[in-house]
Amino acid sequence: EAYVHHFKRLLGSKLAGRYRAALGPRLDRVVAVDKQVMDFIFSEPHLAFDSVMAAGIYVWYLNAPGFAKANENKPDYNRMSVGAGPYMVKEWIPGKGVTVVRNRNYWNPKEQHADEIRYVIRTGPETGAPWNALRAKDLDVGWSLNGSILPRAMKNKNFVVKNGGRGTMHWAVNFNQDYKPLDNLLVRKALAHAIDRQAILKVVTKGMAKLSNQAFPQGSRWHCPGIKFPDYDVAKAKALLKQYGKPIPTFDIWTYNIPSFKKLTIMLQAMWKKVGVNVNVKVGGRGPSGVIFKIVKGETPIYMIVQGPTIHPTIFEMNLHSKAKDNNWRVRSPKLDAAIEKVQAARSDADVKAAHCALEQAKSEEVPYQPFEHAILATVAQKGIKGIPFPDNPIIGYHHLYREK
Numbered sequence: 001e002a003y004v005h006h007f008k009r010l011l012g013s014k015l016a017g018r019y020r021a022a023l024g025p026r027l028d029r030v031v032a033v034d035k036q037v038m039d040f041i042f043s044e045p046h047l048a049f050d051s052v053m054a055a056g057i058y059v060w061y062l063n064a065p066g067f068a069k070a071n072e073n074k075p076d077y078n079r080m081s082v083g084a085g086p087y088m089v090k091e092w093i094p095g096k097g098v099t100v101v102r103n104r105n106y107w108n109p110k111e112q113h114a115d116e117i118r119y120v121i122r123t124g125p126e127t128g129a130p131w132n133a134l135r136a137k138d139l140d141v142g143w144s145l146n147g148s149i150l151p152r153a154m155k156n157k158n159f160v161v162k163n164g165g166r167g168t169m170h171w172a173v174n175f176n177q178d179y180k181p182l183d184n185l186l187v188r189k190a191l192a193h194a195i196d197r198q199a200i201l202k203v204v205t206k207g208m209a210k211l212s213n214q215a216f217p218q219g220s221r222w223h224c225p226g227i228k229f230p231d232y233d234v235a236k237a238k239a240l241l242k243q244y245g246k247p248i249p250t251f252d253i254w255t256y257n258i259p260s261f262k263k264l265t266i267m268l269q270a271m272w273k274k275v276g277v278n279v280n281v282k283v284g285g286r287g288p289s290g291v292i293f294k295i296v297k298g299e300t301p302i303y304m305i306v307q308g309p310t311i312h313p314t315i316f317e318m319n320l321h322s323k324a325k326d327n328n329w330r331v332r333s334p335k336l337d338a339a340i341e342k343v344q345a346a347r348s349d350a351d352v353k354a355a356h357c358a359l360e361q362a363k364s365e366e367v368p369y370q371p372f373e374h375a376i377l378a379t380v381a382q383k384g385i386k387g388i389p390f391p392d393n394p395i396i397g398y399h400h401l402y403r404e405k
Contacts, residue, residue, distance in 0.1 A: 004032045005065040007040075009072060021326050024048055024315035047352065048312030055167075055311050086112045086399045097121050113387070113402035134159070140385050141401065144378040146170075146260040147208030153380045163378040164391035168308025169212050170375030171200075171264060175368060178330040179251065179301040185367065187248065190240035192230035192370040194275045195268060199232075201373055204264050209373035214360045215310045215317070217374040221349075222313050224357035229364045229371060237275045250278045253302040254291050257283040264372075265304050295328050306375065313343055313356035320368060329368045336362050 007030040010019055020026050026043040033039055040049065064084075071077050079092070086108070087100035097120040102112050120139065122130040131149050133139045135156075144150055145166075153159045173195070177183040201209045213229050216222040230236075241248070253268065255261045265281050272279055279302065284291040294300050310316050318324065321340045322332040339359040346352040363369075377391040387400040 002065050004030050048315050051312045141381045147205035147376040150208045151206045160381045166375040166377040167310050168306050168375040169371045171372035172307045172369045173304045176301050176330050186240045186244040188367040190237045192367050193233045193237035194271050196232040197372050200267050204260050212371040212374045224360050227360045248277045251301040252282045253279045254282045254300040255304040331368045333366050
């Protein structure tokens with residue numbers, strides 16, 4: 001009942017279109033079969049359904065039906081916390097952190113290892129406040145989302161480092177083709193060739209990240225051999241711009257107001273200047289009225305954000321199709337359209353893989369964006385903190401952590 005109510009509420013909300021688009025095939029309705037079983041009715045086969053349901057980013061939050069019905073129309077509903085997990089919110093200070101305490105009604109008290117857990121939000125570069133807090137033992141466990149903290153943490157015998165991935169292509173510079181001449185392939189290729197991606201990864205991630213030339217990293221069953229976006233080649237970039245033969249206007253490039261994102265974007269600005277292309281760096285927030293909102297409205301000629309999540313080929317970047325309502329690149333490419341339609345028509349894993357790799361090849365040729373790296377997701381923990389899983393998704397499960405006696 002709780003889950004059915006959750007999905008009915010979601011599919012009846014203003015977010016329904018966005019949620020359906022993220023799922024891939026259209027989700028029409030969710031029906032309860034009995035107390036333990038639900039049916040999800042889609043408009044067409046959904047090959048990625050098990051992968052989607054296993055990813056917390058798609059399931060979203062869940063509140064009990066009685067609580068939801070009593071409060072869901074209140075303006076502060078999204079700030080309320082009710083659930084059946086091992087911990088419950090004691091205090092939430094926006095922008096600072098959350099403190100949770102044991103849920104006395106949790107079904108498995110043996111899994112409640114701590115009386116209280118504080119999730120602390122530290123702003124600024126990873127090598128600043130978070131690193132100092134770890135060294136001072138003010139933090140037991142810290143995230144690393146760009147890797148810059150990892151080299152020094154791995155040299156410190158007091159820390160245990162686990163380096164995984166977030167299932168996204170971190171940092172990709174995207175071109176909105178409604179802004180001429182970004183609709184010209186010569187210009188997009190020139191801008192891509194002017195980017196020294198290895199230098200950027202060395203500076204911004206301290207060399208900890210792996211270069212990305214496609215959606216899925218090596219080791220994934222969906223990884224495709226031989227895919228390669230334009231390499232760093234200043235001479236080739238200048239030659240392509242000369243071949244285009246017209247002046248390039250000054251564009252704005254937008255990114256999040258995050259230190260590593262801004263640093264990378266400033267490096268892009270300097271690299272493009274070397275080939276005669278000028279851009280203004282603009283930053284904004286990550287909320288609903290921030291950079292994403294501007295991207296959706298088509299107000300960002302060039303934008304540098306995260307691409308993903310890379311859950312399954314049949315739901316990743318299908319919106320590159322020229323008829324997709326959420327085609328944020330405003331790209332209209334018969335080559336990409338044909339490749340996407342083959343992915344959507346595939347049914348077996350083998351056919352999906354073949355069609356997906358053909359799409360990845362088409363993207364590397366059409367260059368709607370230039371990818372940088374497969375996203376880092378790492379933890380740095382004090383020795384003696386146990387229960388930390390290998391980080392491979394954004395849901396780390398802090399309630400599993402415990403201190404070794």
